[in-house]
Amino acid sequence: MTLRHARALPLATLTAIVIAIMLLLSVGMAYIGVTWYSAHLEENNNRSLPPEAADAYRLVNEGRVPDETALRMLVEHLDALVATTDFKVQLATLVIGLLSALLCAIIGVYLARRIARPLEDLTDAADILRSGDFSVRVAASPGTTREVSSLVETFNALATSLEKMEERLRFNNMAVAHELRTPLTVLQGGMQGILDGVFPMDRKMLADLLLQVEGLGRIVEDLRTLSLAIGQKLVLHREDLDLAEVVEAVLSAARPMLDTSGLKLQTSLQPARISADPTRIRQAVLALLENAGRYAASGGCLRCETGQLPDGSAIIRVLDRGPGFPEDMGAVAVNPFWRGDASRSRASGGTGLGLSIVQAIAVAHGGHLNLSNRPDGGAMVEIHLYAEGEVS
Incomplete structure (x- = not known):
């Protein structure tokens, strides 16, 4: 989870907060409005009272008892005003409640649109994506919910993958x-x-x-x-095997080819047990040997290594003293039919798919392919293989 996701609120939480704020705002506005109108009615009623009744009302509010005549006059006038005042207060409560609810609804619609705006952008972008324009991206709005942020990132990642x-x-x-x-x-x-x-x-x-x-x-x-x-059907049969034995068998079979290329073979085959498809492993190793025979024969030396890593994975390493990989090594295994220069043509017998197939075999085993140049000249290719169920 990214830091932005950690800071963003979940959609359910944000919705609950907005609803609670709108309810409190509506109740608060209704309370303030009714309180103000009640005070306004009381002030008007006081102004309509005769002076004796008004003085009695003031004395009652102050906690003192007025004389009997003034008190009787106050009660008579208040009885006459009660029905009208109650009706006005009830009507004011209804009107102010409706107005506060309407105002809160307008604010709520505005906030809802703010929350849903990224979804509208995603809908428009999805329509563009469906039309075949994979360059479309959606900018994540600040302050949006965690789910929407995640959806925007997923959409952008999907668009990037489709474009590639x-x-x-x-x-x-x-x-x-x-x-x-x-x-x-x-x-x-x-x-x-x-x-x-x-x-x-x-x-x-x-x-x-x-x-x-x-x-x-x-x-x-x-x-x-x-x-x-x-189609994820490259590796269908796994069995427990020792990579050292598999690689040694492939090297024995390919020795005439290496001798023809003028490559002197060196080995350091350490035991490396892994659950893998032996046919595909042999295919990958043979593809690396064929590539070395075509492109690294000028180095005159080829070294193959196997070993077990501390995390339980296994590695196959092929090193040569040839010209090495070019600067754009990322394109070597990613792009099928890649050839580094004009000399690496089909005339030498290759299809240009060798490293792409090796990478596919490594990925099918949950591993990966590493390509690098050696500091003192030559190339190094490493196949990292993981047991079934492990993640690289």
Whole structure:
């Protein structure tokens, strides 16, 4: 809960306070009005009394007893004024009560509109948001209720998320079209050339076309993995495993690939038990090794580490001596198909989705992916994994 939320009153409390103030104000105004009018009537009645009766009335108010004649005259005149005075007091009570209630109702409507004004702004903003403009935001009014402040913050967070999702969707659509255009163009040109007799239909030509098909297959499979992550169906089967054993098995299988890239492998695989999906863990580690083989081969060294953290989580760390990550590291895992420079192209065999998939696997395990540059050169990628039910 933010400090502003702590200071703001709940809507129920504020409503009760406003109702209580309006009731007290209405009763107070009615009391003051009736009291004033009663005093005004008493003064008029005193002026209408004969002098003897007026003197007797003054003596009675002072606690003294007037003479019998003056007292009898006072009683006779008061009996004549009682009925008229009571009617006037009752009528004044009714009129003043209605006026005070009307005035309190006007004040109450004003205060209610002040309280509900942010909700009206939220309604207008929601209409704009529904029309597709995700840049709309609502400013929180000072002195508003806790619930309305929370609703405004939630709405603004939702609008921000939708705006980012729209930007990512637009970028992804463009990126997918860009990634698919080249292999499809190569396939179409090659097959058309074969049909026209320009290219011979030999094994080399078919192998080249098959390579493009395999590239399309990798893109489709990576996109499927990301779609599973969006639908929270990426990790369906967890089992208790030791990350050191899983990573060691992947390293053994990928050693020929690393040897081809000229990377010398170093390991520090400490036991790290965690409940995780072994298939997805292997997929994440292999994606990191493939990235290192493509982009960090110039460093000539690759180090893999595993370990258990004090909070019970586990970590997989991959370090290289390559060129490292660029300044905009935030875009590396967030934007699918990201490539840091022109040299990181599809010609090197990647789809550009590797780190996005690794991040999706880490998040599916309740963890996260850390990307950083080493002080003495190279990149470091850390996968933090949490047991089922834990929060990173």
